[in-house]
Amino acid sequence: MLTIDVIRAAQNNDLAATAAVIEATDSRVAVLADQAARRMAPHGGARLADYREEFTQVGRIAVWELLSRFTDDTAEAFLRLTYTTVDNRLKDAVRDARNVVAGADENAMKTFAAMVEAADGDVYEAAKLAQTLPPKGRRLSADRAEAARLAWQGTVSIDKPMGGSNSSSVYQNSTLADFIPASDEEPDGEIRPKVGVGAASEAVHVLMRYVTVPKDEKAAAALSETLSACVWGYPTLPAVEALEDVVRVPSDPTERRYVLDAMAVLRSAVSTATEGALADDLRDVRDERMAESAEKHTRVHDTLKSMGQAQRDVLRHSFGIGGATDFGWGDGCDMDGLCEALGMTYANVKAHRSKGRKAFAKRYVAAVALTGATSYAAVLEAAAAANLKPAGRK
Structure with missing residues (x-):
């Protein structure tokens, strides 16, 4: 078991102590590296193993660098800081890897x-x-x-001459800029979706892999037909809305993130503008839905801010709200990681989450009622009462 004495010895360049620190933190580094690798290669394959190995090394280096600046006096504090540090470092590594087409690290x-x-x-x-x-x-x-x-190799200037001693007369006095198509015409006013056909098709394939088929035959048939239609053609608003009605989000944190990201891509594929970017006479149901979603997000964050810190932190990390690490909830929850990240015991986390969900539901319903949507508030209150009672899901 890692102790503060071993950490102090590692800070004084004791090789055996440093090896002990790396060994004690290697399991959580491996978990975070695997999560980062799956963000880059969600469908597995040979590249998943390469990314996992690369991100594991990045995580180990982050632990080694953390030793030089750790000043607390408990091993538990070091382990909590290790998780946060490695998680943030790997998120940066994923961003760098995704943006690598624009440059090299x-x-x-x-x-x-x-x-x-x-x-x-x-x-x-x-x-x-x-x-x-x-x-x-x-x-x-x-x-x-x-x-x-x-x-x-560096960039090539568009003013670089194309001609040379062996060039044809067409290129003798020309530059790259002369061969770049240009048009002075105004855009035709066509409004294009935010993502292309390729991204939408990839999102559909992600859903096919990770979404659980509903037990209800009618819902299962609707899911199959809608996914098939989206694969072979561009998704339509009715198709995306149908998917939103029948898709069940997995409990596993990683799979849940894939499904939610895929649904967001499909929603962008049928949306043409952000909320507030269109004149009133050009608005349609898509823009109204985006405005409603933004309003819900604001209400969720405001409700969380009104709660105690312990309950708020547990809920944020249980559902990945506001950029917090998503440890999941229910059967797919990583309770060990959640306890380590928050510095709480298993019993404390379980109690804060149970009480926090009930407190959140009560305050969220009250916030909805204040908007005048009393019928909707009544529906939410009934749903909360059914799901949060002792016989329901905790």
């Missing part, structure tokens, strides 16, 4: 520079070597290697 450039030397200056050969030659943990994925190559 510093570590990738260092690896690529070594490979350029090994390839005698051939940048294309260096991009291949960077994926296999470096030791594990330093190898680049295909995307990172390509981004590093582009960054190494």
